[in-house]
Amino acid sequence: MTNDISTLVPSVLSRPYRYVKLDWNAEYSMLTVRMAVRPIQCYSLAAMAELQQVFNDISASPGLVRHFVMASDVQGVFNFGGDLSLFVLLVRAHDLESLRLYARRCIDLVWWWENAAHLNVHTTALVQGDALGGGLESALLHHTVICERSAQAGFPEVLFNLFPGMGGWNLTIRRGGYAVANDLILSGQIYTADQLYRRGLVEMVVEDGQAPVALQAMARALEPRFRGTMAALQARRMAAPVSHELLLNIVDHWAVSAMSLNTRDVRLMERLARAQVRKVGGAAEGAVEEIKRMELDTAWGFERTGFSEWATIT
Amino acid sequence: MSTFFLDLVSATDEARREFESSSKVLDIVANGLSLDRYRNLLLELYHVVWHFNPTCAAAAARVGDEHRNVRYFLYDHMHEEQGHEQWVLNDLSAMGVSADRARAYKPTMVMLGLNGYNYWSADRRHPCSVLGMVYALEVVASVYGGQMTAAITDSLLLRGDQGITFISSHATMDVEHLAELRVVLNQIEDEEAKNAVVESTSFNFHQFGRVFELI
Numbered sequence A: 001m002t003n004d005i006s007t008l009v010p011s012v013l014s015r016p017y018r019y020v021k022l023d024w025n026a027e028y029s030m031l032t033v034r035m036a037v038r039p040i041q042c043y044s045l046a047a048m049a050e051l052q053q054v055f056n057d058i059s060a061s062p063g064l065v066r067h068f069v070m071a072s073d074v075q076g077v078f079n080f081g082g083d084l085s086l087f088v089l090l091v092r093a094h095d096l097e098s099l100r101l102y103a104r105r106c107i108d109l110v111w112w113w114e115n116a117a118h119l120n121v122h123t124t125a126l127v128q129g130d131a132l133g134g135g136l137e138s139a140l141l142h143h144t145v146i147c148e149r150s151a152q153a154g155f156p157e158v159l160f161n162l163f164p165g166m167g168g169w170n171l172t173i174r175r176g177g178y179a180v181a182n183d184l185i186l187s188g189q190i191y192t193a194d195q196l197y198r199r200g201l202v203e204m205v206v207e208d209g210q211a212p213v214a215l216q217a218m219a220r221a222l223e224p225r226f227r228g229t230m231a232a233l234q235a236r237r238m239a240a241p242v243s244h245e246l247l248l249n250i251v252d253h254w255a256v257s258a259m260s261l262n263t264r265d266v267r268l269m270e271r272l273a274r275a276q277v278r279k280v281g282g283a284a285e286g287a288v289e290e291i292k293r294m295e296l297d298t299a300w301g302f303e304r305t306g307f308s309e310w311a312t313i314t
Numbered sequence B: 001m002s003t004f005f006l007d008l009v010s011a012t013d014e015a016r017r018e019f020e021s022s023s024k025v026l027d028i029v030a031n032g033l034s035l036d037r038y039r040n041l042l043l044e045l046y047h048v049v050w051h052f053n054p055t056c057a058a059a060a061a062r063v064g065d066e067h068r069n070v071r072y073f074l075y076d077h078m079h080e081e082q083g084h085e086q087w088v089l090n091d092l093s094a095m096g097v098s099a100d101r102a103r104a105y106k107p108t109m110v111m112l113g114l115n116g117y118n119y120w121s122a123d124r125r126h127p128c129s130v131l132g133m134v135y136a137l138e139v140v141a142s143v144y145g146g147q148m149t150a151a152i153t154d155s156l157l158l159r160g161d162q163g164i165t166f167i168s169s170h171a172t173m174d175v176e177h178l179a180e181l182r183v184v185l186n187q188i189e190d191e192e193a194k195n196a197v198v199e200s201t202s203f204n205f206h207q208f209g210r211v212f213e214l215i
Helices: A005-013 A045-060 A084-092 A096-114 A134-140 A156-160 A168-176 A178-187 A193-198 A211-239 A244-259 A263-280 A287-305 A309-313 B004-011 B013-020 B023-031 B035-062 B065-081 B084-094 B099-104 B109-125 B127-155 B165-185 B191-214
Strands: A020-025 A030-035 A067-072 A077-079 A122-127 A130-132 A144-148 A152-154 A190-192 A204-206
Touching: A005 A020, A005 A045, A020 A045, A030 A045, A045 A096, A045 B004, A045 B013, A067 A077, A067 A211, A077 A122, A077 A134, A084 A096, A084 A244, A084 A263, A084 B004, A084 B013, A084 B127, A084 B165, A096 A134, A096 A244, A096 B004, A122 A134, A122 A211, A130 A134, A130 A287, A134 A152, A134 A168, A144 A193, A144 A211, A152 A193, A156 A178, A156 A263, A156 A287, A168 A178, A168 A244, A190 A193, A193 A204, A204 A211, A263 A287, A263 B013, A263 B023, A263 B127, B004 B013, B004 B165, B004 B191, B013 B127, B013 B191, B023 B127, B023 B191, B035 B065, B035 B084, B035 B099, B035 B109, B035 B127, B035 B165, B035 B191, B065 B127, B065 B165, B084 B099, B084 B165, B109 B127, B109 B191, B127 B165, B127 B191
Parallel strands: A030 A067, A067 A122, A077 A130, A122 A144, A130 A152, A144 A204
Antiparallel strands: A020 A030, A152 A190
8 A cells, every 4th residue: 555645646636526626736735625516505415425535535644635625616605504405305204314314424524624633634614605504614613714705604594493503503602602602593693704703703804806815825824833733723622622422412402403393494494495596596696685584574573473482481 | 324215315316406496496486477387387287197196006016015015105195196187177277278178288298208207117117116206296296386386376366275276285285295205215125126216206306397497
């Protein structure tokens, strides 16, 4: 068996992927994964299987990849996160087992990201466009998150009575604290890149189109202190640990919660899924605008009826 | 280890998404249909419903004893679907199309291809393939039936369930059907049957998408 990196790189890059595109930068040993899941840029089962293969290849060749970069090949969208269309199908089919399996496959990916520092791999997310739900969770998993100015992100799950279950709470608390996590997750509000930066959720906000330049600058700056940085990031994880068991417990709770969604919730998920297609299809308005409309609809519903959970409690 | 239902959903993901992201389908969900296009849709659907039970019967007759649960599932399903073509005819009548005209309607080549494939697949490919047809129809009905009903009711200014009984009732019924279908699909173990179901599902989604584009 050879450990010659020059032979390992082509083998990693030459796999016939459909939903991920790989770029290799030899100068920094930087592997960039651009996701291109059509028609909706989300974590479909097939896309996750390919990403898992990329992770397996990186893990199988220690030292080959020093920088892992997650980016999007879809204009205006980083990632819409969970496969809403699949969720709807599984909820309608009362298929808790499959929903739990999907969720656990997500945690497999989360766990690789979480342990990347121990593989001496520095991870960076280039958020160019909308990052919703699991899309934001996956971005927050990276050691460094670079957002372009027009990027928007949030956890809209609460609008359809769900919550981000694939590490969302842990990651947001770790980066921004409880108050920020409460606000972000329980409000369902969408944040601008600047708002994310002010809350400590992302490391850098750059002008649109400048994320690749910022990435190169970051890699260059990191180069002379790479080993120390990786050691520090490993220690950081020890300081604020997230256990695999905890992630699995939360994701199981998420799957059970999803099974209790009612018709209205499922309809909202479908509405959001259709809006995601519109944005990916090049329309000016997409999922983020639909979420804002859904928030307004919910508020109007309250105005009209006068009922709220608070009114019931008090 | 994943179940066959999840494997099926995953393996036919692209075909389902292709249907769901069709601009014509999205437009119908958002804006409904003109009277002419709705009549065309019902005329095409009549041929789906009219051939549904004979296709299931062909499959039930050919399925081996090792798949007796599939056979029983088909018996139940046929019983439930029996006579539903009359609902389509009633809706067409409410839209000004007589039953005679509906029966004389020549379906599109796409619809002929869809029905022809389903018969052929049940006969020559594998009788379990009919479950792919059922799955695709359940998804189309349960996911889109309700939304299309609302949009068509609004666009044609219909009152109550006048002219939309078939689509609206299947939108509700098929929600439970999907759960029942999952159970029977998860009991299939041989690869030949599984492959036939996957192929049939993809083909049915594909053809259904073309039907919506043609009406």
